[in-house]
Amino acid sequence: MAPPFYAKNSTRNRFSRLPALLLQDHFACCWPAEEAQKKFSEWWHDAEENLLSYSFETVAPRVLGDHGATPKGAYLVLTAIAKEDQMLSPAQVLQLATKFKLPLNETLFIQTSNPAALALENALHQERWTMDNFDADQLLSQVDAGVMQYFLRHEDVQGSILEGFVLFKLKYNVSLVELAAEYTKVMAPFRESALACAVAWGAKCLTDASTLGTLLDDKLGNYFYPPEPESHSMKDIWNLVCNSGPDQSSLRAMFNTLCLHYKHLITLKTYMYKGRLQVQIRVNSDEIFYSWPLHMRINNCAPLFRGHIVTFFSLADLDKIASDYFTVQDDVKIMDICKLKCVKYLVRTFGIRNRINSTLATQGTAPEITIQNFCNNWRIPEQYRPEISSLLMDWSNFVAREQLSTADLLENGHYLHILEPFLARRDARLGTNWAPDTQIYHESKNKEAVLLPSGYGLVIADMRGDIDLSPYVIGLRQIKGRNPKPGYYLYLNKPPPLHWLQEYDWIIILVLGPNSQSNRQSHMWSRFLREFHTELRNIRLILDVNDYCARLNTLPALPTPKLVPIVATYGLCPGSGKSTLLSKIAERLPSFKIVSSDEIRRQLGVVPRQQNAEFQRQFKMAILNTGNSVGYDKNIPDVYGLHALRRAAEDVDFLDLRLLLIAPRRIDRKIAWSRIQARDPSHIGLTASVENAHQIFSESFADKCEASLAAIDSNTDGIIRSDAFWEDSLQAIDELADSLVDILLYQKEQLPKLNTLIASLSLANISETDGPPWLSLDIKDTNLHCTLVPPDVADTTEARSRFLSTTARDVSIVFNRFVVACSDKPQNLRVAFWEVSIEGLGNDFNHYAPQAAIYHVT
Structure with a gap:
């Protein structure tokens, strides 16, 4: 709404600022260059002085979030004008639109007495179940009756998906037809330049949505904006609005009714604009709108609209406002309204977009009962329901199969970058026609050519920010963190580190250089080129997105993953000598890396969540960086401890992980407890009382260890059984360490895979209880x-x-x-x-x- 510019729930952001920019550019297209800004200001002041509020619908791809339609252009459509608490008639809207050359939607005026009117209405009801924009233009062009009012045509700016139609039944007046014809005649000379401007803005919104959105949300402003309201905090705003104005005024009745019945569903936002208080009414439940006509009739309430703005004036200000504003005093009235939504828009918006959260919450399934309810709510004829049900079921199965998250599907309100490729592939497979204009949402003609080969991972270092990268990550899930992973893609906005091409032989790196010449970006790019100079012939480094598909076809088969043995103890309670054994191995094998939970606990204190996170981080880094093997210095009393080990290695399970497990034949509680008591009093295991420490030792460790050892099958491969832990001297531990080092050096290929051994022990530990x-x-x-x-x-x-x-x-x-x-x-x-x-x-x-x-x- 304007002036000033408000979005339906806020102001001073992309939703209110983009319309301001679009309207200023519209004036520049429709008025001589030297007059455009003057005419914009004239329209602005005319609206302010006469208490006029203009309601525009903003059409723009991507930058304001995705909906069911796929517009090519970014432009405004004037939908309504209010004066104080009354809506202007269609004739009065036409009068103002012609005066200031404002953009109106396509409208066909036809008398109901004309047989063509009934025929057209019946055709719209029937064809909307399959209709797209082209079909609509064909249908309307065949109507040889009435007067067409238009500025920009839907077929030029809206793309293939048509939202629908609004049918108005009007109390007719010949002046309305004359005004419509006059508007179309006045606007005709500016149509071409306005269309070019809308298409240019559409391209900018689509390809540079992230950068443009950031600029529009900037509170300091990077564009010239008309005056904007300032947020203004007020206490007890409800008391103010409910007691302002004449006792019998419809606005006062509106606020009192909202406060009495719906206060918990209403948010009042307060702003100051040119010294006047403005209150925006945010309605948080559509149920209020359904019941509001009853309040208007019974309580004499003013109409309530989405994004409703109320400006508070002094009585002196109101006396200055002209009461007789319009030169045309007409009796044109809207008698009835009917909305006809097209089914393709309904499915994409209400069947898919608005159900994304519930689809994810039900593991991607779309129960037949839910699809049936969708068809019933929108009264979709039976003959069209099978195709719609099939589409919605396929989409839900796709969401489950790809394991998409809310962030994947609704990041910044975007979901078409995933839906459109899905629809295009489905159309190609089934021969249906649900996909949009491929010029807007790019879909590669050769989908196989852009699929990353199995086993590889992708890193995108995007320093441009203006390229749609969605076709290049099909089939991949995004990973957010420091390290890449096979089957995933990692997105960066800076060059990747040099060592990744050396350490990860399965990684593909796509680097897009900056399109700006900022000192920082130019320096980063130049340094990157210097550092990677010797790697530029590496086919896993791609510097041009146009080469991406061709380069993937030249990738070699992946070599055998690096084998990394992990040494751990099982069924061994505290005080048994686990850390001593691992340190003996490290003395003999310098490349052996120990990750100790006790050491991390000493460093971080006793915050379990931080301890676990840091232990897992160090464990993963040790597996990735070690040249030989890793020691898991953490108690594993039972199979649950083994599963904790497996989870800790999940992010690096693309490597060939083997497990060398050492377990005692028995537990000697007396020796273990005496060793614990002999530790320094500051040891982390003795910070509690002796009684509590012994209880933890017995119940949390010793009991579980004995049960786990009793369940080990004597035929289980991969477990070294030894009682060296209970010997008085370290000679037995030294001998055990020697034998383990021999295995790590010469027999590691014979060790069982980590998951295999853990699965076997898990089954062995199953008991009836x-x-x-x-x-x-x-x-x-x-x-x-x-x-x-x-x-x-x-x-x-x-x-x-x-x-x-x-x-x-x-x-x-x-x-x-x-x-x-x-x-x-x-x-x-x-x-x-x-x-x-x-x-x-x-x-x-x-x-x-x-x-x-x-x-x-x-």
Whole structure:
């Protein structure tokens, strides 16, 4: 709304400033250069002096967030004008739009007595279920009746997705038709220049959305803006607005009704503009609008609008305002309004965008009942529902399969960069027509050419900020942190470190040089080129985005991942000599890196979250940087400790991680406790009382260790069993350390893989008291799994044993049908899953037959 410029919920940001810039440029297109700013100021002061509030709809791609449409241009459309608390008639709006050459939407005026009017209305009702912008223009061009009022045409600026139509039933007057024809005639000479300006702004909003949005949100302002309201804090604002103005005024009644019934759903924002208080009413529930006509009739309330602004004047100011403003006094009135939304816009906006959070909350599934409700709410005819249901189900499955997050889908209000490629690929596969104009949302014609080969990771060092990079990260999830990871992409706004090309042989680096000449960026770019001079022929370093696809096709097969042994103890309680053993190994093997939880605890104090985070960080860095092996100096009393080890290594599991596990044959509590008591009193394990320390030693460690050792199968490979921990001298520990070093130097390839050994020990530790055990395939980086052996029933124990030798291997799963089962009794219950077939287990794999018949992922 203007003047001054307000968005529907705020001001002094991109949502209020972009319209101000667009309108100023519009005036520059429609008036001579020397008059444009003068005419803009004349319009502004005319509105202020006569209490006129202009409502514009802003159309712009990307910079203000994505919606269902895909506009090519950025422009304004004048939708309504209010004078005080009354809306102006269509004739009065036309009069002002012609006077100041303001942008109006396309409108066809046709008498209801003309048979063409009824035929057109019926066609709109029928065709909107498949119609796009081109279809609408074709339909309207065939109507040989009425008067068309327009400035910019939808087909020129709006793209292919059409939101819909608004049908007005008017109390007719011949002056309205004359005003519409006059407006179209007056605006005709400026149409070409205004269209070029709108398209140029659209391109800027699309390709430079981030930079433009930042500039528009800058409180200092990097453009010339008209005067803006200043935020003004006020106490007890409700008391002020409810007691201002004449007792019987409709505005006072409006505020009192809002305060009495809806205060908890209303936010009043206060501003000062030219010494006057302005209050913006933010309505936080659409339910208020539904009931408001009743309050207008019963309580004599003023109309309530979204983004409603009320300006408070003194009585002296009001006396100066002219009451007879318009030269045309007409009896044109709006008798009825009907909105017709096109189904493509409905699906994209209300079926997809507005349901993103709920789709994510339900693991990406789109239950059939929800899709049915969507179709019912928008009264979609039965013949169109199967195609819409299929689309929404495919989208939900895509969200689940790609494991997209809210940040991925709604970052700065953007989601079309993910939806459009999805629709284009689906259209190509099924032959449907749901994708937008590909000139606006780029979709590579050869999707396979821009897919990163399996096993590689991508780093984008983008110093430009004006290139749409979405086609180059298809199939990849974003990782936010310091180190790259296979199957992920990492986004930087500066050059990457030199050592990444040397340390990560699976990393692809795409570097885009700056398009500005700022001293800082130029220095960074020059230094980068110097440092990477010897690497420029490396095919994994790409300096031109146009070479990206071709370079990917030349990538070599990845070499075998680096083998990193991890040495840890299992079932060993505190005081057993774990740290001593690891230090003995380090003495013999200089490349052996120990990561100690006790040392980190001493450094950071007793904040568990900080300790765990720092331990995991150091452990990952040791695995990445070590030339040989890593010591895991942390207690592992049971299988839960093993899973903590596995989680700590998750971000580096692209390496060939092996586990060398040492476990005692027994626990000698007396020796272990005596060693703990002999430690320095300041040791972290003795900071509590002796009684508490002994209780923790017994219950949290010794008891669990004995249970874990008792469950170890004598045939389990990869575990070194030794009682050297309980000997009085260190000779036994020295001998054990010698044997472990020999393994690390000469037999590390024979060590079991980390996940394999942990899985075996996890199954070995299952007992009847641990709850119902089962065996499953876990889908990496998701919460999805496929059960191979169900929880304990009569004949599953033997089946689990048969599976032991098959754990910790990669298996292919083919997703088939998606199934949703619903129950309305005794309550709304819903179960959703994919039916699947499993590959990669081998012909000799001994499936548990009852489960194999119903393999599914959930």
